[in-house]
Structure formats: C-alpha cells, structure tokens
Amino acid sequence: MSTTPISGETNVSTVSVSMIFQRLKATNWYEFVIEGLIRLAGVSTIFIVGLIFLFLLREGLPAFLDIPLRQLFGPRWYPIEGRFGIWPLMVGSFIVTVGAVIIAVPLGLTTAIYLGEIAPPWQREILKPFIEVLSGIPSIVLGFLGWVALAPLVQRLGAPTGLTAFTGSLLLAYMSLPTIISISEDALYAVPKEYRDAALAIGATQWQTIWRVVLPAARSGLVIAVMLGIGRAIGETMAVMMVTGNAANIPPLGPGMLFQPVRTMTATIAAEMGEVAKGSLHYNTLFGIGIILFLITLAINSIAGRLVGAQSSRRRGGQL
C-alpha cells in the first residue's frame, strides 16, 4: 500500500523530465528562428543607414575634392556662374535654427511644466489633444499659413519683407513645440511621485519642488526633448523654404540679421535638386551639403547621447 504510490511517483517524474527535454529542444528551435529574425531586422537597419551614408559620400565627396575648400566654404553661392560657396547657406540654417531654439525651448519646457505639474486635470485633458493635433499638421500646411498669415505680420514689425529668417524661426519653433512639449512632459511624468512627496514633506513650496527636485530628476529626458526639437528644426525643409525668402546672402552681423531673407541648406537642396544635371559639380555640391547636414545631425545626436548617457550611467552605477 505504501510502496506503490512512491514507485508511481518516480515513474511520473522520469516521464515528465524527458518530456521537458523534448520541449526544450522544440523551444530552442523556435528561439533560434525568432532570434534570427529579430537580429536580421536590427542589422538591416544598420546596413541601410550605412548604405545611405555611402551613397551620400559617393555623390557628395567630389564637391569637397574638386572645389577648393576656401571657395566651397566661401561667401558666394552662384551655381550658374560655377561659384559654389555654401557659407551663406550654413549661416542661414544657423540663424533660423538658433532663433527657433531660443523661442521654442523656453516655451516648450514651461508648457510641459505647466501641463505636468501645475495644470488641474481638466485643463490638461483639453490641452494635450490640441498639442498632439499640432504635431500632426503637415509642414507644407504650416508653411502656407506662415506665408499667408505670419509673413505680413513680420513685415508690419518693420522688416523690408515678411519673408525673413525670423519668420522661419517662428514657424520652426511652432513646429518643434509639440515634440519638445510631449517628450518633456513624459520625462516629468516619469519622475516618481515619491520625490515630490519627499520634497514637500521637508517644506518645499511647489515651485521649489519643481525647480530643485523634479527638473533635475527629469534632466536626461528634457535634454532628449530639446535635442529632438533642434533636430526637427534643422532638418525641416518645405515650411522654411516658403517663408525665409531664399536669398543666399550673408546678413550683416547684428540683431537686424534676423529680419533679413536667408536661405537654409535644406531649402537649397530641395529647390535646386530638380533642375540640376546629374553628375555635374552643382549636383555633387548639393550632396556635399547633404553630408554636412548629416554630420551636424550626427553631432547633435551624439552630444545628446553623451549628456544623457553620462547621467544615466552615473545613476546606474549609483544603484549598485
């Protein structure tokens, strides 16, 4: 009576062990296929990026080799006369982007702080969908609006024409706001509620809690938000092309430079690529501009990565 159940048990256990091994084998095969597919997807992304870069290099490198660097980075962009100086375009992009960042970052961050920390829930529920809608408006529509509505306003400010760097900055700021707001709001949301409680419990006011505890804790996310906002601004083409006047000149240094027409690198590529003979020096130079844009974006991203990485690794190290 007492021995049978024991032997029965051992039988059951040996059977189940062999079954487990069988299942393990099947799972291994499964795992192998799925892991392979995932790996393929990951590697192909890298491969495609590499191909894009190679293509850019192949088409754009001749510009750097055939045109003397002094001329290439010189002040004259007259493609028809064979003068390919991209300096005005870089200055144009720089002015428009910096202007946009100066407008968008403070506005975006404060909006995010308001939404995440101060606004009562009912206001948040009204505001957030609007911000999301804002990010969904196609850039060409915004460019059209800028051209029809914003440019006359800027001209009324006293600029010789409404199509200026400032107009572009305003529009770009407007376009990068949703990115900055929603990502920084996520970053603020990710700050544990306990931090806020802890700060309040030691006698912090709401503002002190936000400034000294919540913002430092959310720093890495906020940096990403700003960097993505900048990335959006520097890469934007159509809207900027429509409102900046597209004059490839270098505005005289000073506060007035914001109110001069400029031409950005992206707009130049978009405007001229259609009419250029393939393989000509002009064609190569446009790709050269593409390379420079690529490098700038790469630099911004890696700076962002460095800033974020430095912080998260410190925190990770700290948790050990």
Place this chain on the structure above:
Amino acid sequence: MEPIISIRNLFFTYKDGTEALKNVSLDIYPNEVFVLFGPARSGKTTLLRLLNRLSDLIEGARIQGTIQFKGQDIFARGVDVTALRRQVSMVFAIPTPLPGSIRDNLTYGLRMAGIRRMSVLEERVERALRQAALWDEVKDRLDESAFALSGGQKQRLCLARSLALEPEVILLDNPTSGLDPLSTGMVEDSLYELKQRYTIIMVPHSVQQAGRVADRAGFLLDGELVEVNRAERLFTSPRDQRTEDYITGRFG
C-alpha cells in the same frame, strides 16, 4: 501637560466617497512616541498625511473637524503650509533619497528654508546624520550619490533629512518596511534618543514593533480610532474586544 497636536472629530472622505477617517479625536503630547497601528487601509497613513497637510495633494477630498498644532488650527486660512511641514516633518515607507549627493539631500530642505551659511549647513548636516545613526558610515563620502546607499542607509538618510530641519514633530510612516532586522534595530534604537528632542508619531511595521517602541498607542480600524492608551496597558489588557482580536492575531 498641553498636547502638541490635538485632533477633534476628524472626518476624511475621498473623492469617490470612501470614508478614510471617521470621527477621530486624539491628543499627542510632546516628547512621546505615539504609535498608530491597525490593519491595512484603516486610515493610518491618511491620518499622518493630514497632520502636515500633505493631504492637500489629494484632489477632491473632504475634511471635517479640526487639527491643532501647538494651539493653532492648521487648516485655518493664512497658515504657512511649508513652515508647518518643516515643523511637522514626514519620513515615508519607501526611502526616497532625492537625486544628488548625500550632502545635497540633507541641505535641500535647509536651503529651501533660506539657510545658506555654509558653517550652519555643515553643522546641521553632521548633527542630523549623527542623530539618525548614519554619520560614521557616510562621513567620508558625503559628496557621493545618495542612490549608492543601501536600503537601510537610505531610510536613515531620509530620517536625517527631516531631522536637519529641526522639526518639532516627526511623522514616520512605516519607516522600517523594507529594512533588514539589523537596520530596523538601528532605526528603532534611534527613536529612544530622538524622543528626548522631538515628538514622534509612527505607523509601525507590525504589532510587535509597536509594542517595542511605543509610549502610547492608538488602534485604528476602518477609519475609526477604537482605543488609545499607554502602550503597556493597550498591548497587555486592551479594553475593546476588537483591539484584543487584532493584537492576538485573530484577524488583520
């Protein structure tokens, strides 16, 4: 003796209508360790949070009754809530070091209170860490991240952070919940020292802990303060059947 905190007919109702506290009246006296115990969701934390108005953060809640701190109604108009929270300071169940160094954690509150003199800050940091029995372990690494501390050290850091403000009342919400027995012992031991200077109101980890540290204790059940008495009386010969059932482990 004058009570330092005096609660009268306190009701607290959440937005959804849940009554978290029902007609609670209670006096807390200076320099005692008062332990507030009871089963989960009986309103202990809610009551603690009311005492320094962290309950303000709960939206749509309704409060009836009065709480006086040193004779002053804390819900009266014009009360400086941040000043109240510096005097009635809270330590939470989960240790919550703030991002930054150990020193930063202790000086946050002081700086926010407007204390900037380095000499004062240094002195307060050391005194608070000594009172929380943490000084010897961290004195050589005050500028390292507070996240690098162990769980027990973090909790004592949070205690020290409150002590640095030199409050009058310290609210401890289950301060040893995540701690090992050794760290728990250290926190419990420091309570004896602390009550010489401060009044301590604590939600304990267990009835056993309540028995170890309490001068007086109150038993909360479903938002109702069933019984309050000196600890040695309450834990040995409770007057209410429900208290006895809970202490002897018949429910909860």
